[in-house]
Amino acid sequence: MNSKEIAKIAGVSRSTVSRVINNYPNVPPDTREKVLKVIKEYNYVPHASARMLRGKTSKTIGLVIVDIKKDSEIHRIYDNVYFGPFTTAVVDFANRIGYNVLITTVFKVKDYKKVKEIFYNKTISGAIFVGVRNSDPEIKSLIEEGFKIAIVDQEIKEEDEVFNKSIIVNMDNLNGSYEATKYLINLGHKEIAHITGDLDKLSGFARLEGYKKALKEADITYDAHYIVKGNFVEESGYNAIHKLFKKVKPTAIFAANDQMAIGAMQALQELEYAVPEDVSIIGFDDITISRYVKPSLTTMSVSLLQMAELCVENLVKSIEGESSIVAKFLVSAKLIERDSCKKIID
Amino acid sequence: MNSKEIAKIAGVSRSTVSRVINNYPNVPPDTREKVLKVIKEYNYVPHASARMLRGKTSKTIGLVIVDIKKDSEIHRIYDNVYFGPFTTAVVDFANRIGYNVLITTVFKVKDYKKVKEIFYNKTISGAIFVGVRNSDPEIKSLIEEGFKIAIVDQEIKEEDEVFNKSIIVNMDNLNGSYEATKYLINLGHKEIAHITGDLDKLSGFARLEGYKKALKEADITYDAHYIVKGNFVEESGYNAIHKLFKKVKPTAIFAANDQMAIGAMQALQELEYAVPEDVSIIGFDDITISRYVKPSLTTMSVSLLQMAELCVENLVKSIEGESSIVAKFLVSAKLIERDSCKKIID
DNA sequence: CTGAAAGCGCTTACAG
DNA sequence: CTGAAAGCGCTTACAG
Structure with a gap:
């Protein structure tokens, strides 16, 4: 079915069929009706490629x-x-x-x-x-x-x-991370570690910056020993904890996303640190899972x-x-x- | 940039350009090379709509x-x-x-x-x-x-x-559900409840059938009191438990999918039934979350x-x-x- | 208000 | 081996 056939059946020219389809004003109501009826009857929809070729955008x-x-x-x-x-x-x-x-x-x-x-x-x-x-x-x-x-x-x-x-x-990675870190600080934490994301992505880099900003504002000295690099996937959060706790013993952790936070929680459990009793942890993203892990994960949500x-x-x-x-x-x-x-x- | 321009630059006709693009055998190697070079140079890719209009499929x-x-x-x-x-x-x-x-x-x-x-x-x-x-x-x-x-x-x-x-x-919903239920039976459970999915979807209907089949085989009488209707989302699993435990007290539950199983686990916790100590639960689908809930969820995985x-x-x-x-x-x-x-x- | 005609960019018999 | 020409289905100036 194409515009030519529709035209023939409706007793008009292809031009008129096209005008009806494209809502041209200069088609009398009864002609429009007549054409529309045939279009509906045959389920006719103009060939997308032909329209495009004629200059319409691809939508x-x-x-x-x-x-x-x-x-x-x-x-x-x-x-x-x-x-x-x-x-x-x-x-x-x-x-x-x-x-x-x-x-x-x-x-x-x-x-x-x-x-x-x-x-x-x-x-x-x-x-x-x-x-x-x-x-x-x-x-x-x-x-x-x-x-x-x-x-x-x-x-x-x-x-x-x-x-x-x-x-x-x-x-708003910067302010979000700043808020997350500040939340831990307001809870009384001073030894706060950070598991970073991919640092060549904005979300990785900026979340580290927000963390630093919050520490600085609270007069907590930034210590590189409390930073572990991750790459946004669970395993990296898991590995980060094992690496981290060989050097230092933070009371709180800000993970650059929830997936790493969840991996981190698994590792903490293995090391027999209770969350949140021994170590507090906050994530970022509020993915669906975070509601269901035990304990449920505190996090920063973005729409x-x-x-x-x-x-x-x-x-x-x-x-x-x-x-x-x-x-x-x-x-x-x-x-x-x-x-x-x-x-x-x- | 179109095939006409490419043709002009390469010093051939549009026909030849088209033959090169469509890998026609009857183009001598040097002509082919010449055309290919121009195509590459100008990042030319044939207009998808024009090709379609000429009969190629949309891919x-x-x-x-x-x-x-x-x-x-x-x-x-x-x-x-x-x-x-x-x-x-x-x-x-x-x-x-x-x-x-x-x-x-x-x-x-x-x-x-x-x-x-x-x-x-x-x-x-x-x-x-x-x-x-x-x-x-x-x-x-x-x-x-x-x-x-x-x-x-x-x-x-x-x-x-x-x-x-x-x-x-x-x-294979039927056998999968059969296996899931049988697993609970083999663990010694006899009072096994089932939270169904949408019964107007195959996965909902067939999983109920698998459950019935396993019970029958083990000579456990099917009892409608142990069936609660759900619709595959968490809330329905949650509500199902509250409804279920007013009537009966099963020792095991087969939920038609993991999401409902997870909702059910939350409700069980509220009712102060420990999983798996008081009640065992198995799901279906093996969604990502299921590894991370506590306790981690036993389930049927489909690729x-x-x-x-x-x-x-x-x-x-x-x-x-x-x-x-x-x-x-x-x-x-x-x-x-x-x-x-x-x-x-x- | 409406139709005939051109043309979008391509492919492919057709002719040579 | 290769080009000129037709035609895919549409839209839109153009002419009336």
């Missing part, structure tokens, strides 16, 4: 999930607890405003080839990227070529001026829905040229008090 | 996530722990064989309109459906219209002959990767007409013993 955005890890860790992507809810929210918001979402994964640098292809072949009119490291050259080159891009969790450095042509949506909405809305605005708004958004984090932290009395 | 499949619930529950979709890993796996397998994945959510029956549209307008050449209830008329009509469809978790009833034209990928692979591979085969294979696949479930079940000694 499709890409959602690119980047998760580049060492080979040994590759399997972990499948149970990433963070991308799922974000993805669903992106799809939902996009669909609501008439856009489709094409989802692509990038596990290795060379997978960016797939992404470029769907940009070059006009399948997508723009894309949202999650999980990219700071200053990623692949993303930069895409932006330079003029493609519309929104990025979650990206630092804008002075030398990366090119990012000013994209939409950046970040969590993924809000982040998804900001990405989709602004990307689409930019695609449709309503405005060339390219902006940086900061979504705040909020403390969720649960059972993994305890006041110190001395 | 895009849909992934339709159906989650129709009452309004009051709508927010829950965002943290569905099940679709995330499956989605990533589908995307990964599809991308590997050169297919894109368009993802769409269906929260209300009328959202199926979106799905039909992308079929009718040729954006997708086929689709994988998850979360649909048994015998869903919307899906049936799509299959009847000749669209290529794979469905996860769907019962094939005699009267639904139309499903024989689609690809069905199911977990979502394998299910994703079966869906993608067979759907693509069917689209490309390699074979008109339309088959039913059954992916087996395997017991994961953890800490939530205990042997009864008497």
Whole structure:
């Protein structure tokens, strides 16, 4: 079924069918009705490719999930607890405003080839990227070529001026981490360790900064012995504890995300430290699991829905040229008090 | 940049450019090289819509996530722990064989309109459906219209002959539930309750059947008082326990999925029943959370990767007409013993 | 208010 | 081995 056939059946020309579909004003009501009736009867929907070829935009955005890890860790992507809810929210918001979402994964640098292809072949009119490291050259080159891009969790450095042509949506990592650390300090803790995330991602770097800021404000000397590097996955939190407790014995821990906090709790249990009686621990992200671990995990919550909405809305605005708004958004984090932290009395 | 320009620069005709791109054999090596060089230099990728219009398939499949619930529950979709890993796996397998994945959510029956549209307008050449209830008329009509469809978790009833034209990928719910229940029986339990899932979904219905089958085999009388209806979400597991323990006092519980098992564990704790000391509990699905709850949850694990692979591979085969294979696949479930079940000694 | 015609970028018989 | 031409299904100036 195509517009020619519809035209014949309705007794008009293809031009008129097209005018009806595209809501041209200069079609008399009864002609419109007549055509609409035939369209409905035959379930006719114009061929998307033909429309595009004629200049309409694809009404499709890409959602690119980047998760580049060492080979040994590759399997972990499948149970990433963070991308799922974000993805669903992106799809939902996009669909609501008439856009489709094409989802692509990038596990290795060379997978960016797939992404470029769907940009070059006009399948997508723009894309949202999650999980990219700071200053990623692949993303930069895409932006330079003029493609519309929104990025979650990206630092804008002075030398990366090119990012000013994209939409950046970040969590307020700095203040969130500051609040998390301050919360521990207010509970009376002074020996507070930090398990970092990937330091080449904004969320890793900025959360370390927030931790430092809170210590400084409370006149607690920053001590590198209390810092262990992690990479946002459970195992790294688990390993961090074993490494950490060989050197020092903190009374509280701020883990850069919940997954590492949960791994850390397992290790603490093995070492026979009770949480929160012996050691308090706070995470970041408020993933679904955190409510269900024992003790339930105190953490900083950021609205993924809000982040998804900001990405989709602004990307689409930019695609449709309503405005060339390219902006940086900061979504705040909020403390969720649960059972993994305890006041110190001395 | 289009094929005409590439042709001009390379000093050939558009026909030749097209032949190079489509790997026609009748292009001499040096001509091919010459053209390829220009293509590379200009990052030229043929316009996907133009190719489609000329008859190539879209190389895009849909992934339709159906989650129709009452309004009051709508927010829950965002943290569905099940679709995330499956989605990533589908995307990964599809991308590997050169297919894109368009993802769409269906929260209300009328959202199926979106799905039909992308079929009718040729954006997708086929689709994988998850979360649909048994015998869903919307899906049936799509299959009847000749669209290529794979469905996860769907019962094939005699009267639904139309499903024989689609690809069905199911977990082995019956045997899995049978094994789960039998495991409890072997541990010495005789008073075993069951929290059901949505009974209008295959996974809900068939898991109840497996439970019954195991009881029967062990000569334990089936008693409806030990059955509570749930709907696969945590709250329903939680509520089920409160309802259940007003009537009976089972020593073991088989929950139709892990989420309900986890909700149930919370309720048991409130009622001051220790797990597994007072009550044993087993779930189904082995979601990520289950490793981290305390006590860790014994459950039946099904490979979502394998299910994703079966869906993608067979759907693509069917689209490309390699074979008109339309088959039913059954992916087996395997017991994961953890800490939530205990042997009864008497 | 409406139709005939051009053209979006590609592929593929067709002719040579 | 290669180019000119037709045509996929649509939209939109253009002419009336």
